[in-house]
Amino acid sequence: MNGIESPLFEQLRVINTVFENAIDEEPSDYPELYSKALQTLQNTHLLKTHLMPNQSRLIASMVVHRQRMRNGFVRNGQMMRGKLGILADPPGSGKSLAALTYLMPHVQSLLDPDTIQDNELNPNSNRYFFSHGVSNHRLDTSCVDILIVPPHLIQQWTMELETHTRLEYVVLDNRRVLRNKTTPSLITNSKLMIIPTRMYKDVYDFCQDQQITWRHVIIDEAAAAHISPNDSLPSFEFMWLITSNWLGFLFKNVYINPHDLEYIRDRIPLNTDCEVWLDAMIKQDATISTPIEASNFIRNLIPWNHKERSALILRNSSENQIVYPSVESHTIDCAVHFTIGTIPQLFIKNNYEGLTHEHLPLIFKALSVQEYSMDRIKEMFDSRLSLIKEKEADDCSICLESVQHRVMLPCCMNFFCGACIFKHLLSQIYAKCPTCRADLYFPNMMYVPDSTNQDVSSNPVLNKHETCVDYILKHPLEQHIVYSPFENNYYQVYPKLQERGIQCELVENHIAKFNKTLASFHAGTTKVLFISTVEMIRGLNLTHAKHLIFFGKCFSYEVYNVLLHSVLRVGRKPDSPLKLVHLRSCLE
Template sequence: MEDTFQYDKLVILNNVYQNAIPETNIRIQSPHIKTALYPHQSDMVLGMRAYRDKMIHGFVIGNRAINGKIGIIGDSYGSGKTLSALAYLATSHIAPTTTMTCELTPHSSTYFFSHDICTLSETSTNLIIVPSHLFNQWRHEIDTHTTLSYVPIETKKQLRGEQLTNTILRSSFVLTTNKTYKAVQEYASEHNIQWNNIIMDEASSIYMNSSDPPLHFQFLWLMTNNWLPLLFKHSLINKNTLLHLRNRVNLHPELEEWLQRDSANSAIYEGTLVSSMFLKEYMPFFHPQRNIMVLRNSAKNMSKSAAYPIIRSETIHCKPHISLQSLASFYLARNREPTIPNSSIPHLVQALGMECKTGPDYISTQHASKHQLIKRKMIDNECMICLEPCNYMTIVNCCHNTYCGSCLLRNTVMHPKCPTCREVLYLTSMCCLTPFEDTTIVRTKTEICLELFKKNKEKRFVIYSSFDNIYYQLFEEIDKLGLKAERIENNLFSQRKTLKKYKDGIVTILFVSNIEMLRGLSLLSTTHLIFYHEQPSFELKQVLIHSSQRLGRKDPLTIHYLHSEIQV
């Protein structure tokens, strides 16, 4: 039963990739669109028009006749979906038509049903619903790339007067937010305004209240690169499980790559449909042909259509912060026996603050009566725990016996006493006799960040940190460099103010701890992206990267991964 469920999921995903929009040589350009469309955007517009026509009039797959009023614009991050949607609206001319709606009437059953006859009148236009934090960005895109007439409604106060109705009906569309949608829909119902197309941006992450009025439309477009939660009611996917079933399906190369990508570290994909209570009435979560809803360009088509600048990335190893107590907690939390590899000893010795000296230097600090004993132990070079030659020889001050660095640390984590004489061991009573200056890391993450800022004062930085306190730790030092830094806060007006300063160059360093607040935003002026902490989710990491690596970018993006964890 479980295999059948996973197999069905794999088939749906594979069909999405197999049914990518075909590449064409047809290029459309509405006079209302000032910016030339990329080939993949033109293909998307043509695909949307063909898809809507096909779904409204119905078509046959196997022994099923398919109709529908919903589609998903599912191109990848930063690929210009906004302009594609605007170009589609610019080319979809509204004409009074009488057609049978695909919706069953409320009184219908499986065996006796009816459809209403719907007339799309002159009192109709289009509606675009966007998350509040993207409202200004949409307005900028519309004003920059189009000459379309539209009505932006961000607050309820704007919904006043009869003149507004005429303005709405003369416009190409209404632009509003998820927070204002309820008031807009109530106004539209009161003034008999119909929606031809409704486009919902960031459909999988936008928040719509379950008490909001239902959507009334001739066609609904859900726009998101994260379309999996729109196909599966429970979008928890174990990539390894699906890979085990690949012999039963002719896997598309793009799907196979996604399933194999970083499967050792993040084999579980767990998507969330934030507005599931609102959208559940519109989504066919259990229909076997629901994959046809997703319209997307193939990766091959995307790479031929638009060339992104390269991404330069580097991993910088930083001085770790660790103690014997935190090491013990690390193993206890994972219910593991302490196993410290020899390769980690140089970093551990430095992180723990242990002394590291040459043999002669160590002898010179000890009492003369102990010199011969110490020399003999060093010549014997035998670990008193494993009885093998010492790896990273470490000596204790109590009985001057020698040990492998990993053996002694493992013993100290479990029992903080000398393995031989049972004296209590402290880090100050141990000394590593194997110098390793070449592998020593002396700079902390904070020091590396400040060095990057100092060397690149004219550049723009976005720093991801799991914790807000990193901003406060660095703020004073950044201020001393004569630079301005601010933190992205979970407040709409504060966020807009900060982003405007960043785009104007007043603020050059942005700190972010909640990547969801950047979803869909365009930060093209960013030159350096710093991962102060590792982001475990591949999908969220891509959201942050593609807030800067977007269509229209000219200069390379540099990504710095600050790594201080020791693999133990």
């Protein structure tokens, strides 16, 4: 009807198009260029590392995509032309090295080696008319490639360059460098400049003053690249965005619920990879949030309403993607300890609705309530044995039902349901016994567990902090990553590990200290890395870790994937499985 799609149908159609257009074979429009790009990658002196097949296909597709966007192409009746591409392979699949290889001269020689075109629309362009300059700038020493990365990833990119390539580069990570007289020559001689996102405006204005032309602009972790919307709009030849959150570049401010897409999946013939993806999302019960956290600078780059905007995304098909090492996942049940004054809200709720018969044995266990057997009680109150036998078969005088999880009060020898008498105790300031009106105190309650409830005594006795320390001490020579959204857990565990000689550090939002912590972890000095801020490890390479410990249930699908793929990525040995540990409270 008038070409208007329902939001759900549009979501499924666009997502399916991404999977259909995944890199699988050589393109039909530029087969020779694609083949030449693959052949060129086989021989280069600027690479120290052999490229994997998925990286080679991605680089060749980048060359073809750039040619398409510069010349213009038609897809499903929609004409497209521009200077933007999105690298959207899964996290840890080698996108960084692919982007660096794409910048190498032998790859760039495939496309107009002597000139660059800015293709900027001029002010005369409007809805019915567009015009842009076609004058070519000479590719001389004033042309540089720009790599814009989050501050915490600068060290990793320099390691990537030193380890895998022989490219010359310069890092501008503070504004003082721009005041040096030698900086312009350093930039033009290196041909590759790495800058943090916060310095984008200063560096661009500096390059404009020095008549330095930006050729390729690559933004890493583009979905979270914070660039001020007030900064100047740059002029460049082509821009590449590196991200694993490709859904964030298809839909603006949308929450995608896979269960909703399941209802309309029969309306579109889905690609096999799309079906697998949708089934996996439904199985994980994931709700995907797509709003890009970056500034308007990034938001304004994407044609959000274009029906074929998925053509901007380059990603390998599932058959061509890397195979991650195996994951051994298991859960460790932990005890909980609290007092009457710190009972979790889970059990209090409104009018203590959470204090149910099912929860009571675990609550009493957490409160360290002493347990008694009937033989022990009869032995303690031998003089009142006849009264105990008389009261033992009575119903609870509060709920008037059969007694569950019996609690005896020594004042009158009456038996009550554990949940009933405990709720009665908590709901009154000065609690009295419901039958004899004697003063009621928590230590007076004598809990008699049922014979069918004896398995509660086998519950774990170590809480999460003690369990975490105990697990790490079993593998003292291996490296661990511990995630908890609360930093307080680090300060609870830190002293116990330090006493045993195990070095542990917390990832903090301070770049200098962060780089020092990361270097210590890569060197093997730091054995345990505590993480509470996921944004500080987004895109990081932490493949040295053999254990990933979650301090409780991880409720965020995105947080879980960021942590998992910081460990499972290119560079991890195939014979080194990851041990994934969930510390679960017995009350969760």
